Amino acid sequence: MWDLNLLASLSATLCIAFLWLRRRRQSPYYALPLPPGPKPLPILGNILQMPTRSEAQVYDKWGREHGSSLIHLNIAGTPMIVINSAETANDLLERRSLIYSGRPSTVMAFELMGWHWHLAALPYGEEFRTGRRLFHREFNPQASLRFRPLQLDVTHDLLRRLVVSPDQYSEHIIHMAGTSIISVAYGMKVKPHDDPYIAAAELANRSLVAALSPGSFYVDYLPFLRYVPEWMPGAGFKAKAREWRGHTENVLNMPYDKAKKDYLDGTSTVSFVSQCLEALSASSGDKKDIASEEHAIKAAAASMFNAGVETTASIIKSAILAMLRNPEVQAKAQKELDEVIGHGNLPDFSHENVLPYVGAVVKEVMRWGAILPLGLPHLVTEEDAYNGYRIPANSIVVSNIWAMLHDENVYPNPSAFDPERFLSSDGQLDPTVPDPALALFGFGRRICPGRYMGLASIWITIASLLAAFDIEKAVDIDGSYIEPSDECIPGIVACPVPFKASIKPRSPAALAAVSATARA
Template sequence: MDFSLPVYHNLAPAYAALVLTFAFYLHFSGTLSKPVCSLPLPPGPKTSWFGGVSLPKVTPWHVYAEWREIYGDIIYVRTFGNPIIILNSSKAVYDLLDKRSSIYSSRPVRTMVQELMGWSWMFSSMPYGAFWRKHRALFQKHFHSRTSNQYQPIQEKEAHVLLRNLHKSPDALAHHIRRSAAAVVMNISYGHHVVQEGDVYVKLADDAMTGLAKAGIFGTYLVDYIPLLKYIPAWMPGATFKQQAREWRKSTQAMINRPFEEVQQRIANGTARPCFATTELEKWAKTGQNPEQATIIKNVAAISYAAGADTTVSAIQSFVLAMMLYPDVQRRAQQEIDAVTGSQRLPRFSDRSSLPFVDCVVWESLRWNPVTPLGLIHTVTTDDVYEGYRIPKGTTVLPNVWYILHDEGTYPDPMAFSPERFQNQEKNKKAGINDLPLAAFGFGRRMCPGRYLAIDMIWITVASVLSAYTIEKPVDKDGRVIEPDTEYTSGLLSRPKPYQCLIQPRSSAALALVCQTEEESL
């Protein structure tokens, strides 16, 4: 049997007694430690004393949205002794994760991801505390809204590389988008210039992120519920999760260590390139060489790729998919760009204030199918009471970002890709609708600090691609239109499943502008 599935009756008989005993312990210890408060727990699916409710594994955000119709905005689930609440409204999220961020900003320990797969260095998943604050402070120092614009020349350059690659091999769209996003963050973090094909560091990071995407949703593996299972030897039947974690751990460690070691070597031999890691390591060498600070520098350099690249990749893939499905939106954005550039040049960041509809396209690409539909989990560090319900200390909190960004009360016609919904924010605010989808970047004190860099990269990519190319549905050999697959993957990081599309230069003049960027880059 395989312990990857959180379903009690699938356990191998040899381990059933262990799990049953542990479940008894959790159940009765939880009962004895209940707060004096007699208020009820939030409503939710019926929980049995021996295990609980198995969390859904396929698009759980859709399932939780359906549960909302039965149980309301706050849903309580108890699974193998783990209390969990699901927040299905922006009000509940704001009230708890924002207004009460002092007690809702920590993260629960994820045994599979953090301990077995080796992602404990990722400060976005660290418990709230001094060590986390040191990481965040260093990250914000380099990627705050006031400093992120220094990276715009790199982003413009890589957007132009993307345009050239789309001309040479438009069928490799997904690869080109991934390469472009990776090139920006690898340059910024490590001073590494990503090669066109087969870049070793991009491959390392992709392998590591693949494992995180598969294991990242809480409850995917039974060991998340019952940490004692981490002590089961990998060779025993049912322990394939440990074998998988061991392989993913190799990729995780390689992703964080190898590019950092290359920077250290370049500093030692005098060939270091300007970048985040070089700047901070040189400063570290002059200020006492505190081992903890070196660890923080290495961790922050790696999180720039882990958090940044996938956000931009998924959003840009959603943008391309939407342009096939909503050609009127594409034409409108192109008309706006042409009015500013006169079709004589490609868009620049300096044009942004003159391209408000392109801004709207970016925001809608983030809202339409959010990259992290369940956000990142929080945990409450003390007993709390909300809306007449008690929330016990240690409860895991899952914000249903997908539903929040598809709530009809906030986003009319939520399934449609409709950038114009964001056009008049003053009017929207008065009506209480169409907030900017900042929920895509998290909440409270754990809101993604790299959002400014990510939004800039998405914006220059969207503006550049629309300026140079037309995106259409492909046709088969008989001239019949091929409808794109609109399904999304179901992991922690959700993105469109592979689809076909037709990308063609808008005109010979547009193609000339694309080719001209290669000469300008020399």
Template structure:
């Protein structure tokens, strides 16, 4: 071994020793520090946890307890991060110990959602999932999906022309159609698609059970052994019923793809490409399971997301269907409540497109205000207000406080994106806040990390999600006008900007009027059918 090699080995070894010593010093120091402030725990061990709209309660608690809050519930230490600074310092810069996920007994074990890699602990099995997923959804692959996104958006434009009052259904169909074609080559029916109905039913159960602490078994895992017939064990009966949905969602389309491949009728998609690679390489059963998981995740939670992103459960649907639906729903609601924003967007579209064509992704750089609207939709009411839960694997210290090993760490994305110092008048829908990109960069405003998660668990499907929302916003505003509905007297009915509780937050149902801007716009819509 030459002198240069010896010197290199010695230098690397010295660095490793120094880093280890620093880490041990941090751990020892942390054990002597106080815990972050937080609400007192009663003798029952958990009555202080909010029951609904957790993000709003935690945001209010910030005024009392500060940027980070400590909660101890039934033996579970929980750390809530209410600021971007805290989230970035811990989840981004210390990703080596903050990138795992806590185990969630109800959703993962009992309900059968253990196949979602967004909820998997940090380790080799998770890395194998993410490696395959990123192969199809990194930023350089985005343009491959543009034709399909435009095709399904044009279908949405035609559907709105026929039944504008059914806009929520059209939003859902569009989001599902994009990701199901990518995952399975599945063409979504205009009405009554059986797989979409199955997946939505399955995801509704996960959204209900998804918040940590909804069921006592999350705090006390040994309760999973309680017989389902016992009083108080209704969670076991629900889990058994809900498990059937999650497993069917995982298995059904995958089996159809395999059958079509055997007949030679399969459409090229992620599932077929990976199965062909697996067959050619004589892969093991684990690899087939991984491919099955990835295919289902693209629909159920491509960011899983929703995304990896950071929350109270094990997954989120960023870049999957459900979160895209939420963001586009926010867009329609905002256009009703803020007509000046809609007017400014239409003026920009008219300058770039004229009145003889629909937008394409090639127009994105010429339509900066449309991009600002998309960012504001993601900020105004985040799709997953509490993101996904992180899990700290070693004792740590932050700002003089101890972060105990084994803590569930929750970034309050809603509070971060409603910080009035960074986003003045945060409850208002104001896309202009994103117009000065240099000023925003200096102020620490960065729309992607907070909306799509943090660190190594940031949503890997964020580029697909963003593009799907962008082309819908640009296309709808280029040909449609969205206004408040009216009652029988012609009085405007302004909806309230109210959102549902739960892991994925949607606008509560509201009515609006959607109609073509002109005869020329209606003609453009009809031309897309050719």
């Protein structure tokens, strides 16, 4: 005798399968092929072929082998589309941003470790739009100008630290980036050494980078593993997530709680949090709306804090690496600085438009370093087609920023560090050469909302370093140059592996200019 429950289950399953197939066949893109890519295995797809190092370069290689700006990968049943050209990224992520602005959920980082509140992780919806609105209000091009005196002070503090202990340049750069963002986001002063907020951010960033490194945790590819008990063999990732979740909560709550207390006590300085709380106190919403808005303020500030420190620090470290590898570029930039502002003087933001070669150096640092080689993934919410290929709904869409910034059709001889590629024949910045920042800061509705602040900080730091210091390769005890590595630390942010550098004041006049900033 047939089991009626079994028959009912089979019937329901067949109906669902029939409706799914019917819907697929009704799609105008049903007959189109998927973009090319490496041949997948049954069930697992391409999961065993996924690179764990130099991912951007591998994806670029696969795209070249298949002659396509798009490649398709099957990650245990989840479709993934990699975009290898800026033109294709603009066509899809900019012009079709309505359906390409989703964000895939990463089980390890966003669910188990609790990063779900991060602006970069939020799905495209009301909560995301609220965070973007807060950012735009406080960090649009005009509003960002009020933070420039602070950015200049923080840069001068970095210069003074480098005079005292240049061998600790990496720690000083992280301190500079952290100080700038904590001050802007929360209005708080940072301790000269061992600051608890910067330490909390470093721990949180380190764990997040580890969690998001490709291939690190199979739970991201096989989400059902999230239900495995922590005590079972192979479930060590759950204990790790529990430990790392504490770092996530610290970076979300610690600085915000202090900034809110200062605001309520009337001792706060102008910052993102204080301005947002001031606007919130003047609003007339109900308690639920006010609580939701305050959570958005807290999450937006922590998103800025988390995202800004490592990216800014990595770009400045890339600039130092580029200068010691390319002394002729450094000399040209210093010559321009000496001619325009005078040797022994330091630049300020008013000099940006009269230092085109320095501007070209900054652009080339961002292109050459490509510190976000794969950006942050998007999610396409509807089935789409492009250049004769079908793009399935709910595909993870990855922008290969490294490939875009190393496209020889756009940037000839891309492996060379050559700022002059951004200059026209009259020595001015050439507006026809694509600005690397356009790719580096993201696409469409997911573009980095703090980009104006970030670009200003990067420019003034690099220009000031060039004006104040000679940056050269370090030497060992035998007097031989120590060659820096070409490797980057694996992760979302491609930070150069630690390298030694000689950083010395260019002259007594340069040293005097740096020292004078302490009394300014």
